[in-house]
Amino acid sequence: AQSVTQLDSHVSVSEGTPVLLRCNYSSSYSPSLFWYVQHPNKGLQLLLKYTSAATLVKGINGFEAEFKKSETSFHLTKPSAHMSDAAEYFCVVSDFYGGSQGNLIFGKGTKLSVKP
């Protein structure tokens, strides 16, 4: 069965410093992986997705993530944090090929705070 573990529930960085949000997954198949962002009182917005093409995936707003099969990780990074990046981030695995017709399995979220 697929699962996702976000290793930090809360990350705090200073504006202009790098961001690292960690995610490990478990999957019986070649997974599809996503990162979503949720700003306060808003729905979830897709940041980026990995679907077995390039292992380094670039997303919106300067974020990127690297798929490492040997480490079963899909960490999200950004070189320089901006105040507007403060939000909650969800790592998500799709078990489409496990027969669940595209259902997503969500991590519990990492809340990113950005200090001025």
Add this chain to the structure above:
Amino acid sequence: NAGVTQTPKFRVLKTGQSMTLLCAQDMNHEYMYWYRQDPGMGLRLIHYSVGEGTTAKGEVPDGYNVSRLKKQNFLLGLESAAPSQTSVYFCASSYREGNQPQHFGDGTRLSIL
């Protein structure tokens, strides 16, 4: 560019009352989903639909019913609301092809007193 629209945005109910949450999408997506979001729990799937006239149970279906009479609409019903159903509810939709991202509405905040 409406995308996924949820109605209402906020609602307060008394225990035992019933209500229906409406989700509408204008992207011609085949798949639609209802999730609930609780603090520290991420999103949990309640029910989903792979096409008009079909529905299926997700991870936490008890106490909820759904209907997909039209391709663009997915309704979530609470027949007898309980305080444990206080949550933020999100609707999402996606294309049928494998591993397509889901598009989310802005949520419905529901409080059961």
